Amino acid sequence: MKRARLGIAILLTAAAPIATRAQNPDTIFIQNATVLTVTHGNIEHGSILIRDGKIAAVGADLKAQEGVTVIDASGQFVMPGIIDCHSHIAIDGGVNEGAPAVSSMANIKDVLNPDDIDIYRDLAGGVTAANILHGSANPIGGQTIVIKLRWGKPASALPFEGALPGIKFALGENPKHSNFTVPPGVAARYPATRLGVEEVIRQAFTEAREYRKQWDDYNQRKAAGEQNLIPPRRNEQLEPLVEVLDGKRYVHVHCYRADEILMLMRVANEFGFKVRTWQHVLEGYKIADELAAYGAGASTFSDWWAYKMEAYDAIPYNAALMTERGVVVSVNSDDAQEARQLNQEAAKSMKYGGLSANDALKLITLNPAIQLGLDNRAGSIDVGKDADLAIYNHDPLSVYAVVQKTLIDGQVYFDRERDIAQRAELAKEKQALLDKEKKASEEKKPEKKPEQKNRPPKSDIADGGAARGAL
Amino acid sequence: VKTRARSWGRTWFVAILVAIPTWAQSTATSTTYAIQGGKIFTLAGAPIEKGTVIIRDGKIAAVGANVAVPSDAQMIDATGLQVYPGLFDPVTQIGLSEVSAVSATQDISELGDYNPELVAATAVNPASAHIAVTRADGITEVIAAPGTAGFDSQAGGIIAGQASAFHLAGWTMEEMQIKRSVAMVVNWPSIQTRAFDFSTFRVKQKPYSDVKKEYDKNVNQLSDWLDRARHYAQAKEKGSPALFERDLKLEALVPVVEGKLPVLVVADEERDIRNAEEFCSKQNLKMILAGGAEAWKVKELLKDKKIPVILGPTERLPEEEDTPYDKPMTQPSELFAAGIPFAFSSFGTAFSRRLPQYAGSAVAYGLPHDEALKAVTLNAAQIFGLADQLGTIEPGKLGNIIVTNGDPLEIQTQVRYLFIKGQLTSMDNRHRELYEQYRKRPKEAEQVAH
Numbered sequence: 071m072k073r074a075r076l077g078i079a080i081l082l083t084a085a086a087p088i089a090t091r092a093q094n095p096d097t098i099f100i101q102n103a104t105v106l107t108v109t110h111g112n113i114e115h116g117s118i119l120i121r122d123g124k125i126a127a128v129g130a131d132l133k134a135q136e137g138v139t140v141i142d143a144s145g146q147f148v149m150p151g152i153i154d155c156h157s158h159i160a161i162d163g164g165v166n167e168g169a170p171a172v173s174s175m176a177n178i179k180d181v182l183n184p185d186d187i188d189i190y191r192d193l194a195g196g197v198t199a200a201n202i203l204h205g206s207a208n209p210i211g212g213q214t215i216v217i218k219l220r221w222g223k224p225a226s227a228l229p230f231e232g233a234l235p236g237i238k239f240a241l242g243e244n245p246k247h248s249n250f251t252v253p254p255g256v257a258a259r260y261p262a263t264r265l266g267v268e269e270v271i272r273q274a275f276t277e278a279r280e281y282r283k284q285w286d287d288y289n290q291r292k293a294a295g296e297q298n299l300i301p302p303r304r305n306e307q308l309e310p311l312v313e314v315l316d317g318k319r320y321v322h323v324h325c326y327r328a329d330e331i332l333m334l335m336r337v338a339n340e341f342g343f344k345v346r347t348w349q350h351v352l353e354g355y356k357i358a359d360e361l362a363a364y365g366a367g368a369s370t371f372s373d374w375w376a377y378k379m380e381a382y383d384a385i386p387y388n389a390a391l392m393t394e395r396g397v398v399v400s401v402n403s404d405d406a407q408e409a410r411q412l413n414q415e416a417a418k419s420m421k422y423g424g425l426s427a428n429d430a431l432k433l434i435t436l437n438p439a440i441q442l443g444l445d446n447r448a449g450s451i452d453v454g455k456d457a458d459l460a461i462y463n464h465d466p467l468s469v470y471a472v473v474q475k476t477l478i479d480g481q482v483y484f485d486r487e488r489d490i491a492q493r494a495e496l497a498k499e500k501q502a503l504l505d506k507e508k509k510a511s512e513e514k515k516p517e518k519k520p521e522q523k524n525r526p527p528k529s530d531i532a533d534g535g536a537a538r539g540a541l
Numbered sequence: 542v543k544t545r546a547r548s549w550g551r552t553w554f555v556a557i558l559v560a561i562p563t564w565a566q567s568t569a570t571s572t573t574y575a576i577q578g579g580k581i582f583t584l585a586g587a588p589i590e591k592g593t594v595i596i597r598d599g600k601i602a603a604v605g606a607n608v609a610v611p612s613d614a615q616m617i618d619a620t621g622l623q624v625y626p627g628l629f630d631p632v633t634q635i636g637l638s639e640v641s642a643v644s645a646t647q648d649i650s651e652l653g654d655y656n657p658e659l660v661a662a663t664a665v666n667p668a669s670a671h672i673a674v675t676r677a678d679g680i681t682e683v684i685a686a687p688g689t690a691g692f693d694s695q696a697g698g699i700i701a702g703q704a705s706a707f708h709l710a711g712w713t714m715e716e717m718q719i720k721r722s723v724a725m726v727v728n729w730p731s732i733q734t735r736a737f738d739f740s741t742f743r744v745k746q747k748p749y750s751d752v753k754k755e756y757d758k759n760v761n762q763l764s765d766w767l768d769r770a771r772h773y774a775q776a777k778e779k780g781s782p783a784l785f786e787r788d789l790k791l792e793a794l795v796p797v798v799e800g801k802l803p804v805l806v807v808a809d810e811e812r813d814i815r816n817a818e819e820f821c822s823k824q825n826l827k828m829i830l831a832g833g834a835e836a837w838k839v840k841e842l843l844k845d846k847k848i849p850v851i852l853g854p855t856e857r858l859p860e861e862e863d864t865p866y867d868k869p870m871t872q873p874s875e876l877f878a879a880g881i882p883f884a885f886s887s888f889g890t891a892f893s894r895r896l897p898q899y900a901g902s903a904v905a906y907g908l909p910h911d912e913a914l915k916a917v918t919l920n921a922a923q924i925f926g927l928a929d930q931l932g933t934i935e936p937g938k939l940g941n942i943i944v945t946n947g948d949p950l951e952i953q954t955q956v957r958y959l960f961i962k963g964q965l966t967s968m969d970n971r972h973r974e975l976y977e978q979y980r981k982r983p984k985e986a987e988q989v990a991h
Contacts, residue, residue, distance in 0.1 A: 187862045194866045249642040335989040355979050363988045375972075376671065376891045378642035387976040394980075407858045414898060417952040423976070469901030469952050493865060500863060 097121050098480055099134040103143035103461070108150055108428065108436050109450040118148060120457040123479035128451055141461075141482075146474060149431060149466050150450050151198025151458035153438035154409050155369040156322075156349050156402035158203060159188040160217060160228065166205030167212055171245070171260060171270045174237060175306040176212035178202050182225040188406035193219045193484045195410030196460030196473045199230055201402075201442055203349070206240035206324040207247075209261065209270040213237050213310055214322060216442055218458070218478050234443050236346065237310050240324035241267055241334060242380050249378055268333055275341040278311035285312075320346035320443070322369075326380035328356040335364055347441045349402070351392075352384035358395035367441030368392050369400040371408075372415035373422070389433055390423020400438035417467040427467055456480075573597045574965065575610045576958070579619025579944060583934040584626055584911075584919055594624060596940040599963035604934050617958055617965070619944050625914070626934055627681025627941035627961065628949065630893045631851050631921040632805070632831055632886040634690060635675060635683050635709070636665030641890070649690050650697030654759075655766055657793040659702030661685040662714055662721045671890050673970035676709040678894040679949055679956045681941040682719060682931060683709060684921075688726045689807060689831070689888060699763055701726040703793070704805060706927060708941070710961040719939075723925045724805040724829060725797050729817040730759035731810065760820065767824055770794035803827040803925075805851070809834035810860070818846060829924055832888070834860050837872045840879040849924040850876065850883040852916075854892070855899045855906075867906055873916070874907035884921035885913075901950035913950060939963065 098120040105116035105128060117134075119127040134140050158165045162183035167176040182202070192200070198219055204212030216233035243249055246262050261267050284302040292299055313319035321338075323345055325331050331348060338345050347367045348354060352375070354361055354368045361368055370392075375384035392399045401416050403409035416433045419425040425433075439449025447456050457480035464471040476484035574596040581592040583604060593608040594601060603609075610616075639646035648664040665685055675683070688701020703722040711717035734752050737744050773791040796802035806817045809832040818839075821828040830836065833850040834857075836843060843850065852873060859868045876883050885900045887893045900913040908916075915932075922932030930939045940963030947954040959966045 188858070191858065191866050243642075332989055339989065355976070356982075358979075359982075359984060360988060373894070374891065376640050379640055382640055383975060385972040385975050387972065391976065391980060407856060411856050411902070414902075414952050421953045421955060422972075464905075467952070469898055469950060470905045472905050489866065496863070 096480075097126075097135070097138040098141060098457070098477075099132075099138045100141045100143050100148060100459070100461070101132075101134060103146050103148040104465075105451055106147060106149040106428075106431060106466070107451040108431055109452055111428075116148075118451060118457075118459070120477075120480040123457055123481070125451060125453055125455050125457050127453060141475065143461055143474075145463070147462045147465055147471070148451070149196075149460050149462070150435040150448065151460050151476065151478065152196045152409075152412050152434045153400075153442070153444075153449060154192070154197050154200040154403050154412060154434075155347065155367075155400045155438040155441055156203055156404045157192075157200035157406075157409060158205070158404070159192060159200060159406050159409070160184065160186045160202060162186075164205070165203075166207040168205070168207035169259075171208050172210040172274050172307060173204070173208045173212050174210050174274075174308075174310045176204065177215075178204055178212055179215045179229070179235070182215070182217065182228055184221075184223060184225045184228055188409075189219050190221045190484070192403075192406060192409040193221050193476050194473055194486070194489070196413060196462070196466070196476055197409050198458035198460070198476060198478050199442075199444070199448060200409070201236070201322065201438075203236075203322060204238040206238065206244040209240060209245045209267045210274055210311070211238035211240055213319075216444070219476075219483065220478055221483055230442075230444065230447075232444075232447065234318070234320050235313075236320040236322050237314060238322055238324065239271065239334070239345075241330040242324075242326045243378055244324065245270075264330055264333070267330070268337060271334070271337055272341075274308075274311060275315070275337070275343070278308045278315060279341065281305055281308040282312045282315060314343045315341065317344065322347045322349050324349045326350055326352050326384075328353040331357060332360060335360070346443075347400075350404075352381055352388060354397070355385065355388045355391040356383075358392045358397055361392060362396035367398045367400065367437065369402045369438065369441060371404070372401055372418040386418055386422035389419040390425045393419070393425060393429060393433075394423070398437050398440050399433055400441055401433040402438070413462075413466040413471060414469055417469075420467065430467055571598050571963065572965070573602075573611050573614045574617055574940075574960070574963070575614040576617045576619050576624055576942070576944060576960075577610070579622040579624045581624040581934060582626075582914065584915055585933040585935050591620075592624070594934060594942065596942070596960060596963045599940055601934060601936050601938050601940055601942075601963075603936055615965075617944065619958070621946075622957055623945050623947065623949075624934065625679075625943050625945065625949055626918045626932055627943050627959070628679045628896055628917045629884070629921040629931060630675075630680050630683045630887050630896045630917075631884055631925065632686050632689060632704075632888050633683045633893050634685060634890045635671050635893060636667070636669050636685050636707075637661060637687065638690075638890045639666070639669055639671070650688055651702065652698075654698040655700045655762070655790065656687075656698060656702050657700045657725060657766075657797070658789045659687055660705060660722055661687050661703065662705035662707065662718055665705065665707060665714055665717070667711055667713055667717060670971040671893070672709050673967070674972055675893045676959060676961065676966065677956065677968040677970050677973070678897070679943040679945065679959070680893055680896055681709055681943065681959070681961050682706060683893065684723055684925065686724075686726050686805060686831075688728055697726075697728065699728055699730060699759060700766065700794075701728055703802075706925060708961050710964070710966050716962075719927060719930065720925075722796075722802060723927070724803045725794070726831075727763070727804050727806045727817075729806050729808040729813050730756050730763070731808065731813045732756050760816075763820075764824070766791075766794060767798050767826075770798045774798065797826060798824070800825055800827050803829050805829050805831050807831045809853075811835040811838040814839050815842065818842060818848060822846065831886075833883075834869070836881070836883075837868065837875050840876065840881060843876075843881045844879055848881075849920075850881060851886045851921070851924070852876075852883050853886065853888050854895070855885070855902045856895075870902050870906040873903035873913070874909075877908055877912050882920055882924060883916060884924055885916050886921070897950045897954075898952060901952070904950060910948075910950070917950075 100118040105113040117132040162181040167173040203214045214236035216230040217228040345366045351368045373386040412434045416430045436449035439445040459477045461475040462471040576594040581589040595603040634649050637648045684704050684706045686704040688697025704724045706719040706723045707717040770791045774795045804826045808814045808817045831851045832853050855870045900917045904913045919932030922928040942960040944958035
């Protein structure tokens, strides 16, 4: 544990100069790059002008004005920063409030941890924004938030400004605890079937409607000037669901099987709310036309399969087939490591299903931006959008591409050269701290503290069947 | 039958579906093939431009720029394509695991800490969907290792059983098997004070003194098993047959203590690797390190003791928070520079097809490309003593060959032809079938009512 904390301290120090130096709203000029705009083709020997954190100009004929900070990207590729539509990084403690079947009162926003080293690691993989989701232990889970990976900034500076908050729903094996051993002495939690999962959601929205009506009545009577009214009792579990009914909060649904996806469409239609994204949606290819007609986004894995029964029909052609049939598709990570290689995972849809290079790029840029309602701000290299960019040394759809720099709001948050240059000094600093601690412990002889190891797996595919029961 | 290869090339996908409904065209009568016109990466010398590979009776009969083509050979036109040895994934659970979360489909981990008599090949399911899915991406042979369950996970006791090497094609294990026993899997007892407990979904902490006591007990037991195996071997050789009592567990350990069967020691942290090496040295065991996340911290030791490493996925998070963010990807190039032999592996089942991606990522971070290619083919064959049969395209070796439309380590590259045991093998699989099936679903779907 002590070693681990030390690590955070060191890395924070390392990141500080990057952030401070870039805090000046400098004008930045990236030149000589292959610019993958995603919306209007690739520009060879292209340049990007960044002013006040926004993209001010893009093209092949731009010239650097005097006094601007120039990033020479000769031979390099610039693409929009990767948007990970399903992530569990930067969460302090567990990702699941799993005790109740409806945990909508829990909010990821309250437990954002800006010191999670996985923010930095994913940033180094070209990720600039992530949809930070609650786990999948409940049919209706906790509230979610979209962040930018502003490493070095406090938790309050992480949220993606203007992004609509969300809520996690989950269908299938996880909310019904199929792959989860209930500890001795603990009662099994309802539901245990897909029938029950549907019922929990239906019940919750029945209550949410009733709750909304109570408040509407109250507000009407109050507006009419009625005196001495007692407001309804506030219910933090139902309020987020009212926001869903009012279209003020996005629903992100963890789902696998085709039938359960159609089930939720029916329930959503009945209660008058809209699902925003289908997450995982591994059998989405079976009902691609229904998904396209419904109009919500599908956010899936590249090639994960067979880790549980409902993932046995998963195919790596899923993203391509759904795209072919008109669904807005993204490829997500659900895992701090997978996020570092999302460019490679997107490229797999070219191999499996024959997507074009630009459509493959969209899976991790423009499409997740659309899915999160942020395509006016991110997801492509267009004038007026946030300067969230990833610079690679090769075509990012190649396995040989390595991120050189990651920019958010026009600031360089990750720089590979700088990271490497700082390593020797950091190692020295760490050694000095270890020596100091060793010396102190020799003097005091305190009891040994255990090291941090075997962190709980965060992903849906993490080792061991039981783990899959909960994310 | 001489098939003109051009038409094959154009309609390869359909052709394979139709012409090779099963895993191979035939097994009764072995076909002779001539793969012609491609760039051949033999991995036993410089690549051959527009070369020819002749496969006969399941083996590579000839390879070169000017090779006589037998009149009965089926022609495979590889013009514009590239020819490589099939890829080899040396630590998997293929055949022992179908759906990870469904225990009925799991045959990886037996109860008990000492099971040297168990052999993976016993329970490899030749009908597993993973086999066809994996080979379609160019992996032609694997080793299934009992007691391993994904990288960083030791599932099946301390001596978990024997690992088996087999081809990813065949109706039965008799047809698939390369070598029934290639290594004894030992999950090195790691000193872990924090462990994640899946039953309660919580991290459990134990005091160091307790963990160390447990560790010492395990290592003493392991040592005791090996001593008993030595005594058993002596008794068998020199004792009275009338008084000799067979013990299947000890019998299985005899090749280990005699240094004939290597031990595949699963260990990741520096301390564990050092402890394991010290133990194996003392016990005169032939050690292969599996996992080796912190092998970069013990390069001198691994080099001095000539210990090869089967590396876990390069695409994983660093061990410690202050380990350089790219260490898992740069480690292979460091090991190569230090002269330590290593092979890449998936340590998985569903992710076995990511093997080339893991190697490609190491190239991105400094490993020479030709070394990465060897680390997914020849190196594993050498480490497990199978290089006389596998790993390169040389006469006399088994005909495990892939024909691709490009660099096999690159994500977008497609395998066009696949040969296993010298047979043209189908690349059809569960995933392609589902894709084709649902792609054909009529467009007039009845929509969910609003």
